[in-house]
Amino acid sequence: MSEVIIYKASAGSGKTWQLTYEYLRILFSKPEDYKHILAVTFTNKATEEMRNRILEELRQMAAGEKTHLARRLVEEGIAYSGDLEKKASHILRILLHNFSKFTVTTIDSFFQHILKSFAREAGIPFYRELILDDKMVLEETIDQLFFHLNEHPFLQEWLVDFTLERIRQGSSWNVHKEVSRLGNEILRESYPGTLATEQPTFTDDQRKEWQGQLFGKEKKLKENLIEIGQQACQIAKRFGLSQDDFAGKSRSVFAYFEQLANGTMKDLTDTILSALTDETKWFSKTSAKKELIRQAMDEGMQTLLARSVDILRELNKIQALARNFYVWAILSDLAGLLQKYLAEQNLHLLSDTHKILYHLIGRNDAPFIYERAGNTWLYYMIDEFQDTSSLQWNNFRPLIANSLSQGKTSLVVGDVKQSIYRWRNSDWRILAREIMHDFPGRNKTEVLPLNRRSFRNIIEFNNAFFFEAIDCLKDKYCEQTSLNTEHDLVGLMKEAYEDCRQGVPEDKMQTTGFVRVELYDAKTEESRTPLRLVETVCELFSSGYRPEDVAILVRTKNEAKAVASWLLNTDYYPPGIAPPGIITEEAILLSQSPVVRILCSLLRYLKNPDDQLNNLSLLNELFMYLEMQLPDGREYPPVTFTRETTENFLPPEFVSQAAELKKLPLQILCGRLASLFGLDRKEQQKPYLFSFMDQVNEAVRKGISDVYGFLDFWDKNAGNLSLTIPEKANAVRIMTIHKAKGLEFPVVILPDPVWCIDHNPTQPPYLWIKQNLFGNEECTWFPVRYGKQLAQTDFRETWLKEKMQTFVDNLNLLYVAFTRAREGLIVISDKDDKLYNARNLIMDVCSRLNDTIVQKQEEDGKIICCRGSFPEPKAGTLSKGEPFHAQDNDGLFATRFALLVKKHASGYFSEKGELVQTARDEGKLMHTLLSKIRHAEDVPAVVQQAVLEGKISKNEAETIQQRIALVLADPEMKEYFTDAWKILTENDIVLPGGETKRPDRIMVNQGKTVVIDYKFGEQARPYHIRQVKEYMELLAEAGFPSPCGIVWYPHLNRKERIDL
Template structure:
């Protein structure tokens, strides 16, 4: 980027207001790269310098713990710089006091903040003072435990609700995702009403009539490439016509109708009459779907919806009771309990308002809707008003920063409609909305390339659920003599998706390898030059950005092949880790040593690496897949020695599981097997052993609880992996590495060279649920 900085910023006045108008509530809409966090720090510094608030009266809410650490460091640096620079003795005094009491300033996540409020006033909140906090994994496991117990109790009691669900053709397992979604929104009341049952008999008559006619044009002998979808649907009706008992059940009628709803594909040359097949494809089949099939299925699903929600709600309540019983709160509980505490107890609200006189909130577009209630209760002038939307914040008590265009965490309860509501409330109460548009992160070439794309995307869906388009106003000019701009890597699309991804990864790796080896130069900012950063490109200048987690391992392996150090940063699902899968096989074998399938899998895996031919020779020589049996003498010497070593180690591992506490045995196996050292070195990825430490930490926690014995500990590990909860594993990092990360983790970060990886079109899908929060009570359509 160029060092030519514009003399006049497009949003200079807005930036000045952030510092000067300290008696006014402000919401800052800060575009990408415009300095959201910087604006928050400048505001905090201005509040301290003015003497309006002491540092312990300020609370700054961040989206992640990592962001809180960064904010704390930058805030301290800003206060120190201001203390050195100011000549005003009064300001110096305020800043000196702030430096002395910096630890008293709350800087952290909303969940930690709520936990702090609840621990200070647990009695009014109706909580056990010793309540514990559930993290994501423990919460997921408890949620699944509650669901399994609920279903088991229904089966034992032969519950009518379970029987009715089966009559509707719905398996309880199919409602697991619905149950989890409703659990995620405990404050939302599911909206449902009884719908009339559709006339399935008439719909079945229609498809029978259609099938009778269409079957005349279906060949008796199945075509070489198989029947097409419509033919399969017709034949399914033909087969079932004679089975009255089958068709009289509603769920079987629905199955037949669903076959036709998926029968769009008609292959003309598989019918005896192409003309008739074309007629079915272009009109008759579509007419049947539009007039009969789809309306009937829609009515059926609406009819079933009320019953499914009624079936799920007791499980949600049971899960809530289970948490209460063990005095544990998940993240939603922390927010809801804090909100209710502040809403229902005016004296408590007044107490905390005196303690935290100013709230500053970062990344507000991605925070939980309940957070809006909490910040308005803590800043609202009327401590007796229970409706948070009617509260007017005290002047200068609220400062919110966000960017609706970067709202990407809806799957974590973020709600852009609430952001827009808060924005309106701040304006209505005399506050101001300021826009920061100057982008300090990107070059003009980036802005000119992306702005037309963003304008089209955002303009196509404007409304209360979509952000208003705001162009990226880049301030840095390109330098034609340096590596700048947007480049395209053209690769061929392979039949196999992973082959295409592998080709993309190889192209990226070659570019990185070439740029580093040939000493490409990047233009640095004045700040970077002052910090002694060389213009020569290094590995840390590169970021590989993926939309999803899938495929990260391919890019990692290819970088390793090219000798490029890398770090896979951010959230990863442990159940996707190959080394964890191999470890689980080994632990399962230690739990069930007579399982020959498992012992073969372990011998073939990363721990011992026997080939299929080695195993064949072993078996052919009379060997038994039991590591307590002897190795056959007629096996060749080298192979016999290899099997002898492998069986000895497996016996040693098994002995540890019998003699030592479960987690101690697991840790010794991980270390002695070489998995720990291998995971830290393999593939140049310095983060891999973080997965193992995370697993051990979780299992120790379970061992301290109710999980006793090695077998139960292995079961616990399997449940943890099945839960698929994402863990943030940044335990080991190295300064000079290429970063591989997904979109959500990369938010707010920057890199001189960014590769947008995985060359596949993004998928789109219909919303699976909708939350309405405009009234007094939120309603959900799940």
């Protein structure tokens, strides 16, 4: 029977092997079906691993090797031992000869392939560029938002409200940074613009009116509550009752009414909620005024209590919406600007693919989709299914349903416990429940039972730990939500970890391994974790482990920095023992390289030699890292770092060439600077230098060709650009748990696991709630901040679901960290927090584990839990680690750079000797020619001169002349190429100190000055406008009348007009 097989694959259970087996199972049954199998996973690395695993198994079988997978195929009667080699060789040959049909791909690549087939229906022009980096486009959009802020007074108000609220919360005053963080909301699937029901568009006036209605409702509800409080207090007074007569006194129902009467609206307590149905919450058993209180209740206090609770819940709801109304308004405007920017720049976001396909697939049958895509897939295999998003699953589901209708079987493989990417839209509930509900009676769950990664003691410890951990979290969840253990959400938590116990394979039964959990008193003044971490690392080295065997896992990059500083602190080491080599995500950032920092400082100097802060940074780097010699008679540091004083310390050959260097193409400029300062001769820094040049090349590919644009690009991206380090580098690895997923290490150390189990209240996420507040025909999605106050509103169910998922998410982090260990697992912590965190959870779980699981020791403010014996030290085995060196030949940089320059030279010669222009080179040529043209009649002469200078061939001249004439015929621009203007082209603006600026075209006529700058890059960018604005300011200072500016993009048929 056709069905969907759901493999539950806990950590180390061999899911890649299982996928490979299932893939070959189909091929050995029907070799021609290779073209009908679609296997998808989530990363390029996983895709490569799976594809190589399939080919390697076939190669081994074809070579006669009796692999475990081959024996399994024979045992199940899928293949016969007599012709196994021949059949494997045949299948391997088919795959290699038809490699394009061997479809093992990432989920994004698959859906992008489908979307290309539907580009016309989706309204996507064929020439649109696919953008992988959503955040880069978002930053460009936010730049546009701030640049045009004066044109949007309502948006200014929303931003002021947003900023004031963030300041009240103690967040950053950097508005741009905060808006960037907020803007990430529109890239999430949870944002209403990515849901099936699109967010309606509203005007500023409508939104302002609705905000006023919200505040009006809030005011009215508060007045009602004050009135209720006053009425209840009057009733009590009539019966001669006071606060002391009621049960709980200051926490009594009467005290609650007094607070309402005074205008104090607090959260509803359990006492107040219980008093709605339980009269014993009003008075104590021994109360002398029990009957009077009953009479007061009957006279209206009971009714007033019920009314107040309803109104207070409504007030909490209105306040949750009102406090975030400006967030909704800002995001609505930003989303609109983003769509406008994408259309103008002919861009398409990769993240939009799933949304577009959701609408298309929902309207079409699966066979039609296959036909358009040019494939007929019958078998689906989805890896890492716990990381699938709702939209992705909505797009896959009809395809799998069609496969089932064809009598074929599909499979998914995943593990809810390893779902740690919900911030990337993954939804583990699909694997936990939804897929089974989607295919009732046509699904089968298989659990891969054995852990083939870890040693026995680690497997048995993790089995017991996580079985208890989910119980601890379930109890904590029920305590904080007042739910009972039979609630569906509590049941879903338990289901997530129902398969957490794994078996020990026979080949692991004789292994031991060790676990050590050290929890120190968090109240001591000085942290013990740094010293204990270093001592533990030294113990491991003494026991024979090498630095590359040890991984230290942390939650955030900032924690990785702290751990690295501990390991490098020589004060923690015994005499004669040096710190080991370490590799961290932060340490391999390009921006941490002194060579890269010097290059960037030099570029900034060329951009603005009067930037004293940059001059200070540049000279410090040169003297500290390059150990540059001080000029005779100079003392460092100088009193100031002006242009003049800085030039006194820089090499004369650089200072004298500065003006010429600025005119060089960006790639050649960076290479010249590296050579001039000897940066290309720093052996250990060559990997950083090469990677930096790759980024320069990438920037140029994106149309950024000058220093201004590159520095803007660098400032936005430097925090994410890093080296790729060889896996075998002998150094201790420090990495985040998210980066470690899918990896394994002999020993894992987890220092100070103190991430919150719930959301941190200082940075709660936004939840999107569908509401019809103002009687509109359509409901509107509004953002509310996650928090316990939502428990007392209509949004309680949304809050409960988010809280449950967050609890599981943060337990999953602990699961992923613990299961990376092969031989040893060590936890060290002495930190604590007022909020319930992972350390608290570890303490609670360890207190529940019995002596058959761990040996416990409590003394002197510390708790140590052990399973297995820590390895004994071995004489003479302490490894200090080896620093990471990049092996490179002296001439490699020059060779590589020469190739890079050659690739992007002004043009190549074809076999016929004619110049072949790339699009970017053609843009540069057009820019050069337009800069020389004063009037439209000059075009033929300028083009002929270009032929004489060898810039273009005779065959190209006529075409280029026609294209320029077409550009100059633009109705909006042709007036600027007439005799009516006094025209200056290729004229420098000389600044004090000698620096020059060169606008493409300056025109003066009747008290007006116009600056034109031509741009032929692939897209318009905000710094283009900043550049022209700077020219205008300089011309105004020089006395030119009323400067205005135009950034002209002839190839985009676009002009940006700028006024001072």
